[in-house]
Amino acid sequence: MAAVEKPHTGEPAVDWSKGAAWVVGAFVPAADAKVSVFDWGFVRSDVTYDVVHVWHGAFFRLEDHLSRFENSVKGLRMALPVDRDGLRDILMGCVRRSGLREAYVAMVMTRGIPDPSWPKRLPSNFKGNNQLICYAIPFVWIMKPEMQETGGRMIVSEVPRIARHSVDPTIKNYHWGDFTNALFEVEDNDADHAVLIGPDGYVAECPGANVFAVFGGSVVSPVHGALEGVTRKSVHELCDLLGIPNRNDHITRDQLLDADEIFMASTAGGIMPISQVNERILSNGRPGPITKRLHETYWAKHDEGWHTTPVDYDG
Numbered sequence: 001m002a003a004v005e006k007p008h009t010g011e012p013a014v015d016w017s018k019g020a021a022w023v024v025g026a027f028v029p030a031a032d033a034k035v036s037v038f039d040w041g042f043v044r045s046d047v048t049y050d051v052v053h054v055w056h057g058a059f060f061r062l063e064d065h066l067s068r069f070e071n072s073v074k075g076l077r078m079a080l081p082v083d084r085d086g087l088r089d090i091l092m093g094c095v096r097r098s099g100l101r102e103a104y105v106a107m108v109m110t111r112g113i114p115d116p117s118w119p120k121r122l123p124s125n126f127k128g129n130n131q132l133i134c135y136a137i138p139f140v141w142i143m144k145p146e147m148q149e150t151g152g153r154m155i156v157s158e159v160p161r162i163a164r165h166s167v168d169p170t171i172k173n174y175h176w177g178d179f180t181n182a183l184f185e186v187e188d189n190d191a192d193h194a195v196l197i198g199p200d201g202y203v204a205e206c207p208g209a210n211v212f213a214v215f216g217g218s219v220v221s222p223v224h225g226a227l228e229g230v231t232r233k234s235v236h237e238l239c240d241l242l243g244i245p246n247r248n249d250h251i252t253r254d255q256l257l258d259a260d261e262i263f264m265a266s267t268a269g270g271i272m273p274i275s276q277v278n279e280r281i282l283s284n285g286r287p288g289p290i291t292k293r294l295h296e297t298y299w300a301k302h303d304e305g306w307h308t309t310p311v312d313y314d315g
């Protein structure tokens, strides 16, 4: 479908070129996607979300993202207004309207707006008021492709990751206070990315990405304190396919600073090499060999149709 709809009806054309959203039960251009200032998603970060990408006209690991989103919604005691088929149709509808072949596709569930007569301390009473918002916008890169050629500069943040028993990082959320503080540090240090250490003293994750370290040929990702990333799942599967040992394990700050290679993984950018951590240059300031192999295989697998669901652009 073209980005501009209804060209022959005489009605004003709708411009979908910046993306499409589904809000309060209707499709609207991305620029018109708005939520109320009274929604607890805004007022209290009482919200969960997920993001899947579309690459060369196909969703990547759509069912994994839908499963994680359903679990997150359940974990926050919210209720989706549609079943899985309905949700898939809405996401398809957003991408179809946008016409985007490479897209960042989000599904967001907010607590909604309380009825003034309800006691505010019981969020489960909001069932039925929970708001589902979905949108497709042009693909988002946490690390630009040019930087992925050389690798980014990472700092180990002095800001501790919020305790996982306070805010569960496996429920994808907007509690970005610690991440935002870490990003201020990134700015102050003229770096590109940050990784945060959990209160247990182990490496947790990065703002918007999981972190991996390579030690003696083995790829290691933290056990706790991080989102169970779908890209992280791909990394483990690709390692298995390529015969690279891989595991989730505790990583201390000192171990990370001494790693052979470091990379990040996220839907918004894929497998992203780090070539400097604090003062230490890794792999002569280039992506390490295992990182490079994983990065290349990850994108090649997209073109082979690995875990892809084609978008029905004409539906």
Ligand SMILES: Cc1ncc(COP(=O)(O)O)c(C=O)c1O
Pocket: 051, 205, 206, 207, 208, 209, 210, 226, 227, 228, 229, 230, 231, 232, 265, 266, 267, 268
């Ligand atoms: C905090 C955090 N960790 C990890 C990730 C990576 O998860 P995924 O690979 O599922 O995109 C994200 C993605 O946005 C994230 O926000």
